[in-house]
Amino acid sequence: GAGVSQSPSNKVTEKGKDVELRCDPISGHTALYWYRQSLGQGLEFLIYFQGNSAPDKSGLPSDRFSAERTGGSVSTLTIQRTQQEDSAVYLCASSSLPGQTGELFFGEGSRLTVL
């Protein structure tokens, strides 16, 4: 596609359920990032992929969070046993490497609400 695509755009779930968020990056972009945006909290780094490997998982908040990327393309962020504090907008971004500016191209995000 022309841009970074994320799905679902909105997800409402009950506490304790698992959710999967999907990111389809720009074709050919080798780097993929997940961020979490909470009200008043700015952008919180979660995980970074270079190809299919994740050299930096330092931002994942707990072991309930995991992410994978297959075929150097689509990535899935999974949150198990969701909690109310997981409610946020989850943003995905991709970047071509090496790039001249390291510009990140963002999707519109998946808004997660945990009741």
Added chain:
Amino acid sequence: GEDVEQSLFLSVREGDSSVINCTYTDSSSTYLYWYKQEPGAGLQLLTYIFSNMDMKQDQRLTVLLNKKDKHLSLRIADTQTGDSAIYFCAEARGYQKVTFGTGTKLQVIP
């Protein structure tokens, strides 16, 4: 450490200049960026500066970098209502990890 800090809110009158400030802690940053997020949308790159530059001008935007103080600013001249958005400062070391600030919400009063 890799903290990037910004003030949360700025209000200016239409036609005035806006100055959004950012401080960062990682002296090995190679690129510093300003991203804009309009309501309900993802972030878009506004401008960037290499760490070996002091200033960059792009139409109404001026970026100033004080590497000694680890201070970055974005000046928007002749601010318009369409400039109302959240502005994020970000730093990167190479192309590995991009760390964003908390964002500054700019409100432009007509």
